[in-house]
Amino acid sequence: MIWEIDDGPRAVEGLDEHGRPDPAYAAALGLIRAPYGRRVMATIVELMIFAVLALPGTIVGTLTALRITGGEDPMRMLQAGELLWPIAAVVISQALVMIFTIVQLVLLGRKGVTVGKAMFGLRSINVRTLEQPRFWRGAVVRYLLMYASFLVPIIGPVLVIALSPLFDPERRGRGWPDMAAAMWLVDVRRGLNPYDTKRMRIARKTLTTPEHEEKAPLPSLATPVDRDAPAEYVPSGRLSGGVIGAHRMSVGTGASEAPAPAPAAPSPVSPLAATPAVPAFAPSVPVAPTEMVDAVPPPLSPGQLLDSFAVQPAPHTPPASPPNVEAPSAPTASPAPASPTAEQIPPPSASAVEDRPGIAVRAVVVLDDGERIDVRGATLFGRAPAPVAGEGAVQLIQVADDTRSVSKTHFAILPARRGVIVVDRGSTNGSSLVRGGVETPLAAGDPAALQAGDIVRFGDRTLSVERA
Incomplete structure (x- = not known):
């Protein structure tokens, strides 16, 4: 058993509460009505093509008709073969006109374009769905009304084709044939092309999807793209090569330098201590100064290392002294050498x-x-x-x-x-x-x-x- 799910009629966007097309929706998508001047020029070009195709048959047929009305015997002309080439010219001319009309109808029903509209950047669409027009109502009905206007010479084409778009109550340039065919002519040179499926879908989605309010961005730990941009997150006491967010800054560009560590305060030593406090071990490999002032103290010299690890003789404890004899003072710890200053750091290059x-x-x-x-x-x-x-x-x-x-x-x-x-x-x-x-x-x-x-x-x- 095959189950069929009826989704119901497809919802058409851009209609008001009464089911009529909303001009504001089409304008918000970027659709622009066809200019009156280019629309008239497109119609004139198509009429000229029709006239050129029908001209040979019209001229030959008119001359033949004049000869017959002037007293020539049609039967004699037919037996003499004088009517063969006029009949052939009329048939070929009418066939070309018919072929051109069919091509125009097919292009208008499938792509919303004709020869004249393609030359002047115009397209015909369904006024409700903003898609390709229907073939029978959109193309055939429109052309039948345009041909019917020629039954009244001069006045009919001028009123129906040329002047009717000026009386559109919606100010969209729709003439009487367009209203009967539920069509609308748009300009694809200055506006959106409704037959560009991708851009039309993006325009509809952008218009119907509400935009979210942008929130304040959170602070980032990423390294700035620009080399000399101010660093947003630089942990103290770490090397710049192994921390996310550490940023190398040039000296002299206005960036603040890391202050040199203050020397350690001397701590009192008990007079009974055998040896003074041994300083912390520092690597003996010298580190070249970089453009960023690191929080690592400079290394000690080899002589200072030997002196710091040398065993000091125990001080001699004097015998009991009178109360007024002062106790020997504790040895003073030498302050840690200061870190290199800004003058010792080489200035940045001119290219930087x-x-x-x-x-x-x-x-x-x-x-x-x-x-x-x-x-x-x-x-x-x-x-x-x-x-x-x-x-x-x-x-x-x-x-x-x-x-x-x-x-x-x-x-x-x-x-x-x-x-x-x-x-x-x-x-x-x-x-x-x-x-x-x-x-x-x-x-x-x-x-x-x-x-x-x-x-x-x-x-x-x-x-x-x-x-x-």
Whole structure:
């Protein structure tokens, strides 16, 4: 037994409470009505094609009809073969017109486009579902009404085809044939193409799905991307190479230096002690000073090590002395040598100073609308870019996109050791790198080096690298 589950009628989005199409919903998706001028031009082009196809048969048929009405005998002309080529011209001409009409109907019913609409960037859709129109009601009915308007010469086509879109009460440019066929003409050059299934689905989902409020980001333990960015989490008393979040900072860039450890306070020693306190063992291998001031005390010299481990003779205990004789003072512990100061640390190189954000331009990029952007550090591109926790100071570039093909944070351009790199931030429509005419998709999170002349394609927008 086969069970059939009836899900009921498919819910149609974009209808008001009375079941009528809502123009505000279509406008929110990015659909734009067809301009009146281009719509008229598309109709004129199609009528001209019809006229060119029908012109040979019309001329030959008219001349033959004039000869017959002028006194020529049709039977004699037929026996003499003078009617064969006029009849053939009329039949071929009408066949071409019929074939062109059928092609127009099929294209309109399946793709919502005709020859004239394709030339001027127009598409026909069902006004309720915003999808392809129905073949019989959408294509056949519309063409029958347009042909019927030619029964009244000049006045009929002008009123039905040219002037009726101006009387649309919804101001959507729908003429009387469009209303009868439940169709709507949209502009795909300046607006969303309703036959682009992927972008249409994204637009519907973006419109119906509410956006969650962004919460304050939690502090991150990750190392900042920018080398000279302020460290957010640096544990004290640990080496920078083995701690997550420890960040190497250049001296002289305004970063605070770790204070040198204070010398240990001398502790009193009992006069009966045999030997003084032995200092803690320190490694004898010298450690080269780094750019980050570590909290490890400097090593002792070999002479200090031998002196610290040498056995001191026990002090001689004097006999009982009078009360006014002072007891021998305890040996004073020598203070620990101070850590190296900032003067002993070598200054940063000139290249490190020039590469700091805000000073040196790492790259110059140009958007497809002509906007030039100087990349000085980590730069995020998108409709509403926002850095994640731990990225530090970044440059945010907001890219205008009416079709919503660009994600909020689409991709990032980051400074590298030599030049800059581009990284896709998990965008919906993805990014690609065009170099030498070859387009390579960018995997989310994988960096790719940029060179001068490269083009980064993201959504419907592009970006060219002028200098890197």
